Amino acid sequence: MQTTQSPHLPSEILIIIADMLWHDQMYDPEGMRLVDRQKCFHSFCLVSRQWYSVGISYLYDFPQLWQGNKFVQFTNTVSPPLGVKKGKVDLGSLVKVLNLGSLVHQSSNSQTSRLLSRVKKGLIIFVAPQTGIGVNSLASISKCRNLMHLDLRLARGGVIEFSRLKKTVSNLPELRTLQLPSSMEITRTDSSAGDWPPKLYSMTVGGYLDSEVMSTFNWPPNIRRLELKRCKNLDTPILESILCNEQLLEKLETLYLSRENANMFSELESTVLYVLRNLTYLRMPLDFMEYLCIVPVPDGMQPLPLRILELTRPYFDNELAVEFSDELEKAMYENLCNLWALGIGESSLQYIQDVYQKIDDEIWKHVETSSDDELDKLAIEDLGIYTIDDDPIVL
CATH class of the missing domain: 3.80.10 (Leucine-rich repeat, LRR (right-handed beta-alpha superhelix))
Structure with a gap:
């Protein structure tokens, strides 16, 4: 016997179900789970008016528009053409x-x-x-x-x-x-x-940069994170003009140097990281160690304050120096003596195989001598050495 009666559940139960469906597929770099979630909530909203009233906000929260004519359908629904009746x-x-x-x-x-x-x-x-x-x-x-x-x-x-x-x-x-x-x-x-x-607090900057402008650039008053990506002329003098800005000297905590920058270190190495007083997180190509994390610590300067260092695929095509792994190990006792976590790109693990365990042991010694308050403040998920995804190769 057929029935047209819609299934009924208390709205509180429907909200719990909707939340579970939403969060179950929240993280998805490739996007297909999010598309499936979109389809799921579309079906959810078709069950009944009650289900629609609960599910409609989830359906439109994060629309997936990159397949087929989804974008046209979405814009015609949200912003109907002239003459088309608008929904309630x-x-x-x-x-x-x-x-x-x-x-x-x-x-x-x-x-x-x-x-x-x-x-x-x-x-x-x-x-x-x-x-x-x-x-x-x-x-x-x-x-x-x-x-x-x-x-x-x-x-x-x-x-x-x-x-x-x-x-x-x-x-x-x-x-x-x-x-x-x-x-x-x-x-x-x-x-x-x-x-x-x-x-x-966070900015991503690229393009052509003027050293005179950047040295006195008026950054947001609460700037803490800076990503330099797709810069066309990020040679050593330009990098120093950016990072020696008075605001960044005191406030910068996170720095990301992308492989997609042009002309990096085409001239010379730099001690600029040593003047960034509160820099706790750095992500950069692995071979930049030679140019930025100089061993030993330059005269008159303190070891780097870094707690987290992530090293991505090398920037230059030529092979790393044979002594790279030894230099990295040595840095753990000198300029990287404050480090709690070291992330290495999958393709770069080969460069530190012979000293992997020694470096990991030394990093854990750094952690053990730190206070619980310090560790709780940064709330680092991975301590010691861990593997990170490789940056994509730039064509």
């Missing part, structure tokens, strides 16, 4: 993460701007498309007052001026992280560009 539910306000990074030709300036205006109320994370970011889009971004993470790395062309971008983000009081377009030229700004958001 403001679906755009349910969107928290809008990732358009996989889009190349599907979006335009006007379309991106219109879409942002529809999702501005609840949007927390926005990843810009490879095209489709212009003045109008910046105006729409400035109205996303709850935005915490803004990623513009993939935006092509030099259309956006730095002063205009800073004026845009000055209207985002909740912004924590900002990733600039790799084509953007950083310039000095005056008061008309506004102030940096008070909660902004």
